[in-house]
Amino acid sequence: MPDAQPDDATDVKAALLARSNRLGGDPRNTNYAGGNTSAKGTQRDPVTGGETELMWVKGSGGDLGTLTEQGLAVLRLDRLRALTGVYPGVEREDEMVAAFDYCLHGKGGAAPSIDTAMHGLVDAPHIDHLHPDSGIALACAADGEELTRACFGDRVVWVDWRRPGFQLGLDIAAVKEANPQAIGCVLGGHGITAWGETSQECEANSLRIIQEAERFLAERGRPAPFGPPIAGYGALPAGERQARAAALAPLLRGLVSTDRPQVGHFTDAEPVLDFLARTEHPRLAALGTSCPDHFLRTKVRPMVLDLPPSVEPAEAAARLRELHEEYRAEYAAYYERHADAGSPAMRGADPAIVLVPGVGMFSYGKDKQTARVAGEFYLNAINVMRGAEAVSTYRPIEESEKFRIEYWALEEAKLRRMPAPKPLATRVALVTGAGSGIGRAVAQRLVAEGACVVVADLDGESAATVAKALGGPDKAIAVTVDVTDEEQIAAAFREGVLAFGGVDLVVNNAGISISKPLLETSARDWDLQHDIMARGSFLVSREAARVMTEQAMGGDIVYIVSKNGVFAGPNNIAYSATKADQAHQVRLLAAELGEHGIRVNGVNPDGVVRGSGIFAGGWGAQRAAVYGVPEEKLGEFYAQRTLLKREVLPEHVANAVFALTGGDLTHTTGLHVPVDAGVAAAFLR
The missing domain is CATH 3.40.225.10 (Class II aldolase/adducin N-terminal domain)
Structure with a gap:
């Protein structure tokens, strides 16, 4: 010493x-x-x-x-x-x-x-x-x-x-x-x-x-330790691979969330694709991982699709459902083989790793980091198997020893010491117009409450700035999207499901406003506002419903509407009419999507001046002129006309979104929550 x-x-x-x-x-x-x-x-x-x-x-x-x-x-x-x-x-x-x-x-x-x-x-x-x-x-x-x-x-x-x-x-x-x-x-x-x-x-x-x-x-080491290639099991072209992964991701996330909700991660790294394209991968995958750090993250073995990538997506989906049922039964049998009176209760029978030949690897966990790290660990396991098979035969520790570690009393105590999950843990949100103002505040609140967020905005640079500030790719990703464009919306959801496994909370916030009296409102003014807010909300909600119904995990769609959706104000025909359209979309979709466990609600703000992208873009000056007050005093003017005499800020709207989605209002759908500090003329009747 x-x-x-x-x-x-x-x-x-x-x-x-x-x-x-x-x-x-x-x-x-x-x-x-x-x-x-x-x-x-x-x-x-x-x-x-x-x-x-x-x-x-x-x-x-x-x-x-x-x-x-x-x-x-x-x-x-x-x-x-x-x-x-x-x-x-x-x-x-x-x-x-x-x-x-x-x-x-x-x-x-x-x-x-x-x-x-x-x-x-x-x-x-x-x-x-x-x-x-x-x-x-x-x-x-x-x-x-x-x-x-x-x-x-x-x-x-x-x-x-x-x-x-x-x-x-x-x-x-x-x-x-x-x-x-x-x-x-x-x-x-x-x-x-x-x-x-x-x-x-x-x-x-x-x-x-x-x-x-x-x-x-x-x-x-000998060459090709995983054996020769299997005909038809080679990797799909990159674009096709990503599209197939995005199509399968919601289904898989729903399956592996049978016992508890999970966040997902996808990789099509070359070592994964090569492993799945060779003859020995079924044998080796069935043996499972060995290093305790590996199988504690990946479970004893992965779930492996036993079909080539050329099969139709519907056939692959049907087979994955069958394999999932088989996996759960086999995991329960594994638990029963080794558990004794002192063993902790079974923690869940769903796989943490799903391997799809020609496509890649899906990994799952309680948050994005855990899911990503699980995938990294299985990539480590592939490297280990390659090395062992190159010079010998891969022989992991006995199954009974794996069980002793997985259900170790010390591991159970460690899990119990972990802090309680936040209210929105495992939730994946997509927020439109999230590069500034209300959308940014909503994204910030959702991440603070444990959600992963897809920050969607027409301004990609602003979206990227917000996503970085929220913690980067384990917390938030940025997508550039014009909500009037169907393909761009579909692409945004594809990015979201590839990043986090799925989407189950959508906030329709993207908006624009042009304040003009009727005779000065052009058809272009009308069309532009309806395209972005009414049409855009419809397109985003439709794509959200596709993902959510495939996941079969329920979900939330929240519309950021406006007091103007129910209040007839001056010089505001196009904006108010499209907000009324959005308000009724809430009711219609709540009625239609309820059977899938998808709740649809709205938030009706008013007078959100500070931090608002709409007000900064000229709307503030227009409304100030209508009311005859200086633009810098507009927030104070709005506050004084309310019952509470308080100014409404973006974070107040974000609070309402959280209230609707954070877990306490589980039986509420079709509701509009006013966030206007009390405008009596806008009371819902």
């Missing part, structure tokens, strides 16, 4: 975080949130004043690539190592996780992970535990121990599969002590662990193991 002076603890932590970020920032080294790193040193104990040996280790739930000091658990090594004296044996090793809390040094920091024992019990100042595809390929090969010896000699030692925990830490510690020449080990069915006297040496040893395994697989 090198001596680290009190002031050196800062340097130890800084070096650990830098090493972690470098290793975690390269997907060849480890998967998202996978693996952990540690460093040991000394620091002054504020209670005794003396030096105490500490270990800083990545805590539970963190990600190496983005790890900060707050993500580290800090433990006293004397207490951690003393746990070996009270260790009750492998049958009760889970009890040791609670004991880690009694080894913590000070307040704050992350909760210790299940791998804490590995880092604390192994006698090395710096340790990396990683999940590289190349290392797992050796770990999951039928003759992995022999291949590890052939690849590394005695510098990297094989450790038989054992579930992560205290005993695995003891196993690795014993292997290191018996092999002083070793720089690390390959953990059967799992990953790699490396160590070093310095942070730099530890990182170099980790990279050496990963890169030597990559070279070994490349040099020793």
Whole structure:
């Protein structure tokens, strides 16, 4: 153990975080949130004043690539190592996780992970535990121990599969002590662990193991490890692939949401398409993934469509429904085979990964990031299978061991510690006119409440700015769309379902207004406003209904109408008439779509001046002239004519949209909610 002076603890932590970020920032080294790193040193104990040996280790739930000091658990090594004296044996090793809390040094920091024992019990100042595809390929090969010896000699030692925990830490510690020449080990069915006297040496040893395994697989591997191509199973052309994926996405999302709603992700990455085009993919997919991080995200195996891409979409859809029923029955049987009286209840029998030959991979989770990461993990699994099959035979851990981890009491406790989902979690919204004003405020509120949002606007640059501000592609995407154009609307929905799996909340907000008296209103003025708002809302709602009925998950359509839809104001014939059209669309569609569980409601704002794109575009000046007030005073004028004497802002309209869609008004449809601070003449009758 090198001596680290009190002031050196800062340097130890800084070096650990830098090493972690470098290793975690390269997907060849480890998967998202996978693996952990540690460093040991000394620091002054504020209670005794003396030096105490500490270990800083990545805590539970963190990600190496983005790890900060707050993500580290800090433990006293004397207490951690003393746990070996009270260790009750492998049958009760889970009890040791609670004991880690009694080894913590000070307040704050992350909760210790299940791998804490590995880092604390192994006698090395710096340790990396990683999940590289190349290392797992050796770990999951039928003759992995022999291949590890052939690849590394005695510098990297094989450790038989054992579930992560205290005993695995003891196993690795014993292997290191018996092999002083070793720089690390390959953990059967799992990953790699490396160590070093310095942070730099530890990182170099980790990279050496990963890169030597990559070279070994490349040099020793046979060509076409997944077998020859299957006739007719090649990838469809890119455009056709995307169109087929978009057509299947709503159906699939509805199927995999049988137990609980899911958000989706789609990829047609070349390794996925190549895997699905070759003869061995059914066998390998059925074997499932191996690394615990993999199958906890992807489930024990994917659902695979067993038809070529040339089949008609209707035939593919029918077969997917059959396969889904079979998958659920098989998963329930898997649970029954291995569950005992102490097992947690089955969490859901739907697949997390769906593979469609010639098209690509659909992955699912509780939010977009989880869905995307699940797909990334299965791509890791494909790489692992390729490597193992290239030099041997892919042999993942036993199904019973997978169940022990998937339904581990510690995993269940981890899930229960997660915060409650937000009201709109798993909901996917498409908001028109979302590049500014009310639409932007609605998008902001929906994302804040947990939804994923398709930010649709005629101004693509504004839409992109809003989507970026909302958090980027795991939260929001931007689409450029003219709501008067049927194809552009269909394209916007295709982008939405490819990004998030489907769409189940639509806000018709796009609008324009030209304030003129009757004799000055041209046919073009009339047509333009009706095309954008009446026709546009109709076209968007029609496309939304197609997606929502295919998903069979219900849904919400909200129209941003206006007080003018029910109030006869001066010099406003075209705008008010089209708003009345929208208002009646709400009633008509509520009546028609109710049988599909789709609720249709409206919001009637008035006097939204600040932040409004319509008012900034000239409407404000026109209305100010009508009422004889300065334009900058228009908001105040509108406020004073209301019962509440309050100005209406875009976020107030957004609040009403959330109220209609956030879960409390589940039995409300065909309603118009006024957001006008009280305009008595616009009261609904």
